[in-house]
Amino acid sequence: MAPTPTVLERSIGTQAGPPCDEAATLADRFVAGDEAALAEAYRTWGGMVQSLARRVLGDAQDAEDVTQTVFLAAWRGRAGFRPERGALSAWLVGITRRKIVDALQARTRRADLVAAAGSLLVADGRVGAYGPYGGHGASDAQAVLDRIVVSRSLAELSEPQRTVLALSFFEDLTQTQIAQVTGWPLGTVKSHARRGLRRLEHFLESA
Numbered sequence: 001m002a003p004t005p006t007v008l009e010r011s012i013g014t015q016a017g018p019p020c021d022e023a024a025t026l027a028d029r030f031v032a033g034d035e036a037a038l039a040e041a042y043r044t045w046g047g048m049v050q051s052l053a054r055r056v057l058g059d060a061q062d063a064e065d066v067t068q069t070v071f072l073a074a075w076r077g078r079a080g081f082r083p084e085r086g087a088l089s090a091w092l093v094g095i096t097r098r099k100i101v102d103a104l105q106a107r108t109r110r111a112d113l114v115a116a117a118g119s120l121l122v123a124d125g126r127v128g129a130y131g132p133y134g135g136h137g138a139s140d141a142q143a144v145l146d147r148i149v150v151s152r153s154l155a156e157l158s159e160p161q162r163t164v165l166a167l168s169f170f171e172d173l174t175q176t177q178i179a180q181v182t183g184w185p186l187g188t189v190k191s192h193a194r195r196g197l198r199r200l201e202h203f204l205e206s207a
Contacts (some may be wrong), residue, residue: 027088038075045089046071049096056100061190062107066099071097083098156203161196164189 005178026044048080054063073095074081110126153164167173167181175193179186 023087024083027081027083030088031081033078038071041088041092042071042076048089049092050094052096053100053103057103059108059190059195061194062103062185066096066103069099069102070095153183154200155193156194157199158192160184160188160192161199164192165196165200168193 026037026040030041046067050063050067053066054060054174057063070092070152074092081088164178173181177191178185179189
């Protein structure tokens with residue numbers, strides 16, 4: 001469950017930030033497009049954003065991705081910041097909340113994709129029982145087409161991404177077990193899995 005605004009606001013209070021006047025000046029420079037202000041804002045509040053993201057997402061890499069997304073979105077949308085409505089830090093927390101929700105929704109979509117793709121691929125063994133034109137007719141024909149799409153999408157992945165997903169789908173291995181089998185660092189396995197699923201999702205959505 002995502003933390004409530006009250007918890008987030010208390011979290012802001014625990015962060016070491018610049019004095020009010022300096023924060024206001026930093027906000028003005030940020031909105032004006034001063035890239036040095038972006039770097040300073042990241043140094044000042046990047047830890048806060050990443051801590052909030054990790055608390056909800058429970059994954060350091062996902063939290064890092066969210067942090068980068070938050071500051072990129074803030075920089076691109078800096079014209080929308082209104083200092084009369086609150087401090088720059090509070091505005092960043094608002095963006096963080098939305099990006100955390102986006103990350104949770106993306107995680108759910110990827111989990112659904114894993115389940116769907118795994119079911120389609122495992123079902124390959126049932127195709128021959130009916131043939132592409134026999135058995136259950138249109139439903140089987142659609143299932144065959146779906147499996148072809150998934151297979152072609154997997155073929156577009158890099159070899160490490162395909163290896164990680166295959167071990168996850170077919171061998172039901174955890175990421176820690178995959179790291180032990182392949183000899184790759186756990187962080188590398190997580191990266192291949194995350195990027196592979198994102199690419200697979202993109203291929204299937206555009207198919």
